[in-house]
Amino acid sequence: MATTVRYSPIPTSQVDVTYEYGPDSEPRAGVAPGTVVELHMPPSRRFPGTSRRIWVHRPAGLSAEDETAVMVFNDGWWYLDPDGDVRGGTVLDNLAAADDITAMTSVFVDPGMRNADGVATKHRNAEYDAFDSEYADFLLDEVLPLVEARFRISSDPRMRGICGGSSGGNAALTAAWWRTDGFGRVITFNASFAQMPGGNPYPSLLANGDARAIKIFLQAAHRDLDWDQREDNWFADNLDTASALARAGYDVRLVVGDGGHSPNHGGVLLPDALRWLWSA
Numbered sequence: 001m002a003t004t005v006r007y008s009p010i011p012t013s014q015v016d017v018t019y020e021y022g023p024d025s026e027p028r029a030g031v032a033p034g035t036v037v038e039l040h041m042p043p044s045r046r047f048p049g050t051s052r053r054i055w056v057h058r059p060a061g062l063s064a065e066d067e068t069a070v071m072v073f074n075d076g077w078w079y080l081d082p083d084g085d086v087r088g089g090t091v092l093d094n095l096a097a098a099d100d101i102t103a104m105t106s107v108f109v110d111p112g113m114r115n116a117d118g119v120a121t122k123h124r125n126a127e128y129d130a131f132d133s134e135y136a137d138f139l140l141d142e143v144l145p146l147v148e149a150r151f152r153i154s155s156d157p158r159m160r161g162i163c164g165g166s167s168g169g170n171a172a173l174t175a176a177w178w179r180t181d182g183f184g185r186v187i188t189f190n191a192s193f194a195q196m197p198g199g200n201p202y203p204s205l206l207a208n209g210d211a212r213a214i215k216i217f218l219q220a221a222h223r224d225l226d227w228d229q230r231e232d233n234w235f236a237d238n239l240d241t242a243s244a245l246a247r248a249g250y251d252v253r254l255v256v257g258d259g260g261h262s263p264n265h266g267g268v269l270l271p272d273a274l275r276w277l278w279s280a
Contacts, residue, residue, distance in 0.1 A: 010258070014222045017258040024094045024271035025087050031097040032060035034089060036080070039146050046138040050112030050123050055080055056147055057089045057106040059096035067152040069104040069278070072139060072183075074128065074164030074171050076110035078263075086165075086267040095271060101278045105153050109143055111168075128167035129196050136175035140182040157213070161185030161277060165266050166192045169218075173202070173241075176214045185277050186216045189266025190224055193237040200237045206244035215251040217273045218242050223260045234261065 011017050027033070039054045053076060062068065071092075073079040079086045088106065096103040111124035127135050139162075147153060154160065162183050164172040169191030176183040193200035220238035227235040242254040253276055257265040266273075 014258045015260060019257065019259075019265050019268040021087075021268050022271060024091055025268065027082075027090055028094050028097070031093055034059040034062075034093045034096075036089060037150075039150075041143075041146070044112070044138065044142060046134055046142060047112050047123060047127060049114050049116075051115070052110040052112045053077065054110065054143060054146070055108040056151070057092060057108065058151065059093050059103045062103055062105075064151050066103075067154055069102050069159040069161070070144070070147070070153040071104050071106045071160075071185075071274075072143075072162040072175075073106060073108045074111070074162070074168030075124075076108040079163070080108040084267075085263040086270055088270065091271050091274065095274060100271075100275050104278075105147065105151050107143065107147055109139070125167055128164070128171035129192070131174055131196055131198070131201050133178035135171050136179040136182060139175060140179060157181055157184040159184075161187070163187035163189075163270075163273075164191075165189035165263050166261065167195070169193075170196055173216065176216075177202075177205075177212065180212050180214065184213055184215065186214055187270075187273050187277060188217070188238075189219045189263065189269070190221055190234070190261055191218065191238055191241070192225075192234060193241055194226070194232045194234045200241065202241045203244040206241075206248040206250075209248075211248050211250060215277060216245060217253050217255075217277050218245075219255045219257065219266050219269055219273070221257055221259050221261065221265060223258065225261050 036057050079088045095101045114121050160183050162172040169188030176186045224234040226233050245252040
């Protein structure tokens with residue numbers, strides 16, 4: 001079935017651009033809000049000395065006995081906050097009520113914090129930028145079992161997705177890359193592949209390795225950090241990754257917008273990114 005896209009002019013500026021949110025990102029009349037519970041996270045085995053907050057969102061009408069798909073969101077509260085840039089819970093409620101996506105359990109996981117001598121320091125980059133299985137192992141072996149103790153979620157990797165932006169986008173793709181048994185669907189918004197230790201590993205890996213069973217949605221911004229530089233170009237690294245995924249035969253979708261390193265465009269895209277990611 002053919003799709004007609006309504007005409008919309010592109011802005012002349014590529015820097016000072018803010019996208020308006022669509023109706024799926026606002027509370028909708030007649031849509032009951034889902035439930036949100038906060039889980040207590042015991043001391044981590046993978047990241048000792050860290051603490052973090054975790055929330056589980058489920059759309060209205062689900063019982064604890066209903067087995068569902070599961071979607072993990074990095075940067076937890078930032079993605080769940082109904083007044084924030086992404087508004088994940090509101091989006092998930094609206095899409096589930098409209099049967100646009102399968103009703104799912106969504107897990108919003110904050111990055112770790114360390115408290116050394118009374119000084120709190122972020123452990124985000126250490127967890128999110130590393131090219132190894134540690135963060136994926138943490139999610140699958142420590143976080144999701146806490147969720148499974150309360151709710152039934154699918155163990156099928158094609159029924160498990162992960163989303164993140166900036167370094168959280170790195171963590172999302174890396175989690176699925178290392179643990180294809182745990183995640184089969186990925187969303188990255190303005191991923192910071194360029195700042196991964198040792199540089200962006202994906203173009204060369206994708207050119208030379210066997211394809212993995214991952215469906216991937218990427219968003220990039222024309223004026224992301226160092227967009228006009230030969231090295232450490234955040235915009236170009238997203239394009240290079242998307243191109244390598246396409247050449248390697250992955251089911252990939254790339255959306256490029258204007259603006260800089262901001263969560264705004266990704267937040268606006270979240271409803272359609274989820275629709276696409278969970279179709280077929």
